[in-house]
Amino acid sequence: MKSIMKAVRPASLQFVSRTIATRSLPSIRSQLPLPRYNCLRPASSLSPAVLSVARRSTLGSNSRHYTTGHISGPGAPRPPKDNKLKAWPFILIFVTGAVAFAAVLENRKDKPKPMPPTDTSKSLPKLRDDGPVFSPDDVKVIFVLGGPGVGKGTQCANLVKDYHFVHLSAGDLLREERTRSGTEYGELIETYIKEGKIVPMEVTIVLLENAMKKSIEAGKHKFLIDGFPRQMDQALKFEEVVVPSQFTLFFDCDEETMTKRITERGKTSGRSDDNPESMLKRFRTFNETSMPVVNYFDGQKKVVKVDGAKSVDAVYADVKAHIADRLK
Numbered sequence: 265m266k267s268i269m270k271a272v273r274p275a276s277l278q279f280v281s282r283t284i285a286t287r288s289l290p291s292i293r294s295q296l297p298l299p300r301y302n303c304l305r306p307a308s309s310l311s312p313a314v315l316s317v318a319r320r321s322t323l324g325s326n327s328r329h330y331t332t333g334h335i336s337g338p339g340a341p342r343p344p345k346d347n348k349l350k351a352w353p354f355i356l357i358f359v360t361g362a363v364a365f366a367a368v369l370e371n372r373k374d375k376p377k378p379m380p381p382t383d384t385s386k387s388l389p390k391l392r393d394d395g396p397v398f399s400p401d402d403v404k405v406i407f408v409l410g411g412p413g414v415g416k417g418t419q420c421a422n423l424v425k426d427y428h429f430v431h432l433s434a435g436d437l438l439r440e441e442r443t444r445s446g447t448e449y450g451e452l453i454e455t456y457i458k459e460g461k462i463v464p465m466e467v468t469i470v471l472l473e474n475a476m477k478k479s480i481e482a483g484k485h486k487f488l489i490d491g492f493p494r495q496m497d498q499a500l501k502f503e504e505v506v507v508p509s510q511f512t513l514f515f516d517c518d519e520e521t522m523t524k525r526i527t528e529r530g531k532t533s534g535r536s537d538d539n540p541e542s543m544l545k546r547f548r549t550f551n552e553t554s555m556p557v558v559n560y561f562d563g564q565k566k567v568v569k570v571d572g573a574k575s576v577d578a579v580y581a582d583v584k585a586h587i588a589d590r591l592k
């Protein structure tokens with residue numbers, strides 16, 4: 265498109281401006297009270313002296329002359345051609361090209377930026393493929409999902425207090441890893457978080473598995489895994505190599521409410537993704553990438569849905585009412 269524009273633009277612009285000059289200038293001038301220049305006057309109205317100067321100068325130059333209807337002979341300037349037919353295709357191509365170019369730019373603006381390729385020199389952790397490391401009879405996992413800022417962390421804190429879960433936030437683990445000295449993944453994690461994208465599952469699953477191992481060694485076997493899995497590959501892989509989940513607690517909420525909560529939290533959180541630009545990207549990722557996970561578990565009758573738009577206490581009351589019997 266750019267090359268077509270480049271090729272068409274100078275030629276058509278020249279043509280358009282020349283056509284405008286040749287066609288409209290005489291008529292514009294005729295409306296002006298000022299005396300016309302000789303070159304725009306019909307030859308019949310010029311004095312013989314002026315005419316002879318005009319002839320001489322016309323013969324000696326390549327420029328067009330508007331007295332030419334009355335000058336003949338070899339080398340005399342040709343009468344202006346009717347450019348009507350020639351000009352319109354160029355104008356049409358130019359306008360169509362410009363409109364198409366503008367449409368391409370507009371379309372690009374709206375598309376999410378592709379993520380920078382993962383640096384393959386820093387290979388991602390290898391995940392085992394020999395079945396789940398923990399048994400679901402011993403280790404209980406509840407996934408906690410919902411849009412950005414819906415209140416997952418807040419409700420997990422309530423559940424920890426009352427039911428002694430271990431709360432593992434995938435986002436917190438990634439943020440911690442990002443700043444850990446000696447980590448290979450700091451830059452990669454920061455880029456993904458700022459763009460609201462999902463960090464490659466190998467990194468997140470290893471962080472979760474290591475954190476779970478520590479708690480299990482300390483005798484704690486009940487986990488709330490907050491903000492994970494956010495993408496189908498994570499959901500399938502985690503259940504395959506770590507442990508199958510009991511169910512998913514899903515907080516449903518409108519974007520306006522979540523936006524207000526993140527905006528408020530952003531005043532003090534210091535999070536690099538609590539800003540309007542990252543927020544929009546996170547909403548998009550949630551709708552396009554994380555909702556399919558909720559729907560997948562819902563298809564297995566493993567989703568407990570709670571209205572997350574209510575007050576903290578009202579949401580928690582609903583949580584307890586919905587899952588009390590499953591928490592024993």
Ligand SMILES: Nc1ncnc2c1ncn2[C@@H]1O[C@H](COP(=O)(O)OP(=O)(O)OP(=O)(O)O)[C@@H](O)[C@H]1O
Nearest residue numbers: 411412413414415416417418525529574575576579
């Ligand atoms: N029900 C609620 N009503 C009003 N404010 C709430 C409610 N729940 C949480 N908040 C506030 O909204 C903000 C986001 O809550 P929280 O951090 O728990 O959300 P989150 O889902 O864990 O967010 P993220 O996915 O971005 O980590 C916090 O400032 C919290 O105090």
Ligand SMILES: O=c1ccn([C@@H]2O[C@H](COP(=O)(O)O)[C@@H](O)[C@H]2O)c(=O)[nH]1
Nearest residue numbers: 434435456457460461462463468491492
């Ligand atoms: O499984 C995950 C969980 C999180 N992320 C990235 O972290 C940010 C912040 O997560 P919060 O749960 O909101 O704290 C999220 O937007 C992702 O960029 C991830 O990649 N994978």
